[in-house]
Amino acid sequence: xxxxxxxxxxxxxxxxxxxxxxxxxxxxxxxxxxxxxxxxxxxxxxxxxxxxxxxxxxxxxxxxxxxxxxxxxxxxxxxxxxxxxxxxxxxxxxxxxxxxxxxxxxxxxxxxxxxxxxxxxxxxxxx
Numbered sequence: 001x002x003x004x005x006x007x008x009x010x011x012x013x014x015x016x017x018x019x020x021x022x023x024x025x026x027x028x029x030x031x032x033x034x035x036x037x038x039x040x041x042x043x044x045x046x047x048x049x050x051x052x053x054x055x056x057x058x059x060x061x062x063x064x065x066x067x068x069x070x071x072x073x074x075x076x077x078x079x080x081x082x083x084x085x086x087x088x089x090x091x092x093x094x095x096x097x098x099x100x101x102x103x104x105x106x107x108x109x110x111x112x113x114x115x116x117x118x119x120x121x122x123x124x125x126x127x
Contacts, residue, residue, distance in 0.1 A: 069101075069108045076101035 076097040082089035 065108065065111070069104045072097070072101040072104045 079094040079097040
């Protein structure tokens with residue numbers, strides 16, 4: 001299956017999985033609740049972000065994203081290794097882990113492609 005949709009964007013499967021993961025994180029304790037997440041700055045009464053609110057940098061945000069993809073790849077590898085070595089790993093769990101790792105990797109590649117397109121567009125702008 002081609003991960004790139006006809007319009008050059010994300011595939012519907014990748015977006016659906018990403019939305020599902022966001023919903024799961026929002027429902028879990030310490031998830032993506034904007035009121036409890038220090039990575040999302042809150043706006044003060046004058047419309048200014050308070051200085052005591054820590055803001056996560058773009059590099060650490062991307063680093064965390066790549067680390068999550070790597071964790072899923074390692075988990076899929078462990079599941080397959082456990083399945084092949086005869087450990088008590090059900091086949092469906094190994095397949096789910098492999099598909100999850102594959103979709104998360106495809107999403108990461110598409111995010112990279114969009115970032116690269118945006119950067120190239122900025123370079124083409126005339127000043």
